[in-house]
Amino acid sequence: MDFNFKEFCEFLDEIKRTKTPKEKFKCVAEKFKIIRNQLGSESNEKFYQILRLMVPSLDRERDSYNMKEATVARILIKMLDLPEGNDRNVLKKSHLMAHEATDFGDVVHSVIRKYLSYSVTTLTISDLNKYLDDLTKRRNEREGEDILMNIFKKCSSEHMKWVIRIILKDLKLGLGANSILNCYHKDGAAFYASNSNLKKVCDVLQKDSVRLHELEIEINEAFRPMLSKKIDATNFIKLLPENKPFFVENKFDGERFQLHMKNNEFKYFSRNGFDFTESLGNNYDTGTLTPQLKGLFRTNIKKVILDGELMMWHKRSRTFGSKGMTLDVKKLKEIGHYQPCFCIYDIILLNDRILTNVPLRERLQVLKTVFSHYKEGSLQLSQVKEVSSRQEIVDELNFRVDRDEEGIIIKDPDSVYKYSDRNSGWFKMKLEYFQDVMNDLDLILMGGNYEKSTSDWLKSFFVGIRSDDPTNKKPLYLALGKVSSGLNYEELAMLNKKIKTDGKKFEHFNSKSLAFGKDVPQYYIEPEKSLVFTIRASELVRDTHSDFKTHYTLRFPRVLKVRDDKPVDECLHITELLELTQNNKAVIKLNKRNLDLEELLKTKTRKIKRKEIIVPVIYDTAKISDVLEGYNILVSEEIELKQKEYLQSLVKRAGGSIQYILKDKVDIVLTWDRTDYIKELIKKRPKYDIVHTNWLQRVIQDGNLLGYNQEEIFYIGWSFKNCLSDELDKYGDSFTEETDVNKLKNTFEIITDMGDKCIIKNIVKLEGRKYLNHHTAYFDKHSIIGDHNSEIIYKSFLDEIQFQYYGGIIEEKLSTSVNLIIYNGNSDRKRVLQDYLHSIQRTDIEISTNSIIYN
Helix, strand or coil: CCCEHHHHHHHHHHHHHCCCHHHHHHHHHHHHHHHHHHHHHHHHHHHHHHHHHHCHHHCCCCCCCCCCHHHHHHHHHHHHCCCCCHHHHHHHHHHHCCCCCCCHHHHHHHHHCCCCCCCCCCCEHHHHHHHHHHHHCCCCHHHHHHHHHHHHHCCCHHHHHHHHHHHCCCCCCCCCHHHHHHHHCCCHHHHHHHHCCHHHHHHHCCCCCCCHHHCCCCCCCCCCCCCCEECCCCCHHHHCCCCCCEEEEECCCCEEEEEEEECCEEEEEECCCCECHHHHCCCCCCCCCHHHHCCCECCCCCEEEEEEEEEEEECCCCCECCCCCCCCHHHCCCCCCEEEEEEEEEEEEECCEECCCCCHHHHHHHHCCCECCCECCCEEECCCEEECCHHHHHHHHHHHHHCCCCCEEEECCCCCCCCCCCCCCEEEECHHHCCCCECCEEEEEEEEEECCCCCCCEEEEEEEEEEECCCCCCEEEEEEEEECCCCCHHHHHHHHHHHHHHCEEHHHCCCCCEECCCCCCCEECCHHHCCEEEEECCEEEECCCCCCCCCEEEECCEEEEEECCCCHHHCCEHHHHHHHCCCCCCEEECECCCCCHHHHHCCCCCCCCCCCCCCCCCCCCCCCCCCCCCCEEEECCCCCHHHHHHHHHHHHHCCCEEECCCCCCCCEEEECCCCHHHHHHHHCCCCCEEEEHHHHHHHHHHCCCCCCCHHHEEECCCCCCCCCCCCECCCCCECCCCCCHHHHHHHHHHHHHCCCCCCHHHHHHHCCCCCCCCCEEEECCECCCCCCCCCECCCCHHHHHHHHHCCCEECCCCCCCCCEEEECCCHHHHHHHHHHHHHCCCCCCEEEECHHHHC
16 A cells, blocks of 8 residues: 555645644644554554655655755756746745745745646655655756656645655654654654664554563664763762762763674764764775774674764874864775774673663673774773762863863763663763863954854854054954854844944955955954954864964854953954964863862852842733734734733734744734834845734724724735735825825835835925915815815815925915915916905905915
């Protein structure tokens, strides 16, 4: 039995339509149960085909597609031979839309349905999996086009979007991969964590009655290794009791690996379960590592699983390299200076004995029986030292750091091995986890990069040092590296505003004070407008690729403080950097002194200012009307939290749906001011409306769905769904209501925010010129003077508006206050008016044509 892809897509659509995660979980679990009953003994293989498509990010059997949105867009444009124009631009730029969480599958569907009109889906799940396997093996882009075309020929345009989502490995179901595995079996996610094998999950957990604790780790099947918990000053005393024995060993600065050997056939898996056997060697005749292990195993060892670290070993200096270096230990060449070395610190299986439930102390004794001897630079055993006091732990850390090692691992001798667990007796300590023991660096901010291609939020920042430019009296600032961690939301918002306001896009780079390497920012900022970061990094590493302007760059940097109070010319000078790197090593540790136990044990006596405790207000969200039913409303993040929660409760009570992310289905964004963030949204011309929160308050008070007032508008979107702006044009100007200066200002601000041309300067210039403020006019519109029931001979609406704009007052009747009559310019009509005024003895009234307004 093979499932039609159409049925699978209908199932995915059903999940996507379901609202809450709990309901989604129930929907998937019930469907899986039905399928399991239908398939019987075949369920494991068929479920494997289904899960490969539902959780594509967990499928280790299929290589990477090497395809992101931009690549898919390029292939589709070429495949369909799209000309320059809207459809081509939509495909190319849709993945760059920030803050809208654009679903690229929907975008592709909206374009491709115009060109590929297949209405019936004949594709099966097995067919699609076969095509996707072929896609990972394509030799060039042309083959990729052919494979996609073959898929699309068997698929309706409605279902093509699911193919794209599967390729991009993001189905946007609103249900996580682990939850989907747990729908298959209650232990599905946990068992996958132990082996990273989707097929094995389907095979072993085929029956509901099978439980995880009954399973065993198997040879040549990857699992998630046991992890270490970070020790710093806040938890040192709690997690490391005095007088308790611990094992301490070096924290290797390499990549976590597991070695599997069965009858002299080897497998190597990374921490995340990826197979690197091909490069490291399946047997003693292949690869960069396995040939070096020949003759090291005792003859009675038939099967073994070892846990350890894959390190780089320098053949000549006979020292370990660092992961901070630019070399990749998994891709080393035999002719290079470095070779891989496997450093072992645990054993999981020996022959047919599983050791996960054996205490660490016993496992290490078993480990000593595996090898007849070790080989320096190829296979080494981690040296373990037993300690029984906190002082010994601190001494061991200082000793290791003095030897330029990364830190230490501390292990409870009685701990059992729990895969993918960080809270079961293993700990890690590094000096950088503690205060005042590192050389923190004051570096100048030089520019910023977007968080990712689909964002307009600067998240990564270039920092540098001060140098001297002999050709220029001003200092020259050299890029040292990038930093993207350590900043809170308020600091990020401030930096985004500062760089976008005071900085410039790099495409217009013309600075004589800044120098970058190969890696350049998207925005740069001149020194006189910049500020200083205090940064902590674990190391300085040699920059062999010249990505930055200095010979070294930062490893694991994070911002400790934004120093807007410090002059930029007081940042780190190049002479200070040269002092730090004077020994010219590939990796320079940045610790300035050793750790003192007394610092960790002494009680802090300084008074700490207590933060105000804010008791959350629980607003009533019970639905009392359906005024806003069908509207998806997002309350802007910039609104103060308490007020935001109140507004959200109003929306819910009125039947509206609250959105928390700017997804495509948002209809209205509520905000309180025209902030920089709102202006950035408006520039993108999204489909949703952006309006003032006053509109919501009016709707709640009136109890009816009201249209927007002109002064409530920040932006009107293009969604066909929203009819609340029908009485306004796209710039928020009313079709029916009289305008005024404030309303005009708002309209022109919207025009400016949208990036359209605006002559607001001329309007502001005219404001206050009340040329006609001493005139009260009667517009002569009717055939019989003073008779409003007679025929209209002069349509003066626009002239009246302009007359009022210049300060004049209009009377509907010939009252005693009228000192001006405006008529349509006919000379006969002027004589009639003169005769009429003479008859009523009003010779004080001036008679003029409408040209008075334009003159």
